[in-house]
Amino acid sequence: MAKEIIRVEHVGMKFNLSKEKVDSLKEYVIKSLKRQLEYNEFWALKDINFTLEKGDRLGILGLNGAGKSTLLKVIAGVFKPTEGKVYKKGKIAPLLELGAGFDMQYTGAENIYLYGAVLGYSKKFIEEKFDDIVAFSELDKFIDVPLKNYSSGMKSRLGFSIATVVAPEILILDEVLSVGDAKFRKKSEGKIMSMFDKGVTVLFVSHSLEQVCRLCNKAVILDHGTIKAFGGIEEVAEVYRKMLE
Ligand SMILES: Nc1ncnc2c1ncn2[C@@H]1O[C@H](COP(=O)(O)OP(=O)(O)OP(=O)(O)O)[C@@H](O)[C@H]1O
Numbered sequence: 001m002a003k004e005i006i007r008v009e010h011v012g013m014k015f016n017l018s019k020e021k022v023d024s025l026k027e028y029v030i031k032s033l034k035r036q037l038e039y040n041e042f043w044a045l046k047d048i049n050f051t052l053e054k055g056d057r058l059g060i061l062g063l064n065g066a067g068k069s070t071l072l073k074v075i076a077g078v079f080k081p082t083e084g085k086v087y088k089k090g091k092i093a094p095l096l097e098l099g100a101g102f103d104m105q106y107t108g109a110e111n112i113y114l115y116g117a118v119l120g121y122s123k124k125f126i127e128e129k130f131d132d133i134v135a136f137s138e139l140d141k142f143i144d145v146p147l148k149n150y151s152s153g154m155k156s157r158l159g160f161s162i163a164t165v166v167a168p169e170i171l172i173l174d175e176v177l178s179v180g181d182a183k184f185r186k187k188s189e190g191k192i193m194s195m196f197d198k199g200v201t202v203l204f205v206s207h208s209l210e211q212v213c214r215l216c217n218k219a220v221i222l223d224h225g226t227i228k229a230f231g232g233i234e235e236v237a238e239v240y241r242k243m244l245e
Pocket of ligand 1: 063071
């Protein structure tokens, strides 16, 4: 029997959007103390339900603002859902906003430890993998330079190399296959493919239907925070094509 690895049950995510413009932290604190802040409730996800089995590769489709990144963040554990629950088995490698945990004042080497800790790696594990991370990122010459002097592509390369050094059971990809220059993109896609071959379960957001059809066996379409279709890639791709017409 296929092994269930992720179960998303009745997940809802609510954000509070401020009704007025607040220009500074001071203004925010004062208005907050005077209880002058008003919010609009906004549900980015509503009653999301699905399960994935080991080795499934789910493409997440939908227009801008449909809730795709929010769903990945809820599954990765970055956001706690307002409602419902996510059950998951195994180690997760979240490739979300690569390098969101970086500190620009620190060097590349220091950030490997910092970002590794953010991703939950032990110091010993990072020490063992340090050389592999630097080699994959091809940033040897710059590894002792502060990150503020890196280009955005260099930062993404370092982030990708740190996040993919683990052998995860679940891989979460938010449009990260467009990281770096063409050469690094090819190399990063190769690395992801080798993880696919090892039977990892994948959740993958991309605006390219062609890429989703090529890489995934299942897909889900999100529309204003709800599931419009879920199932085998071919049937869902057909629904999505009609939606885009
Ligand atoms: N931290 C937040 N606070 C308030 N609203 C948020 C927050 N994060 C996301 N949202 C809102 O939730 C909705 C869904 O956003 P999300 O980033 O998940 O969409 P998406 O489908 O990934 O879009 P895109 O294709 O543009 O990346 C949007 O309306 C967005 O404004």
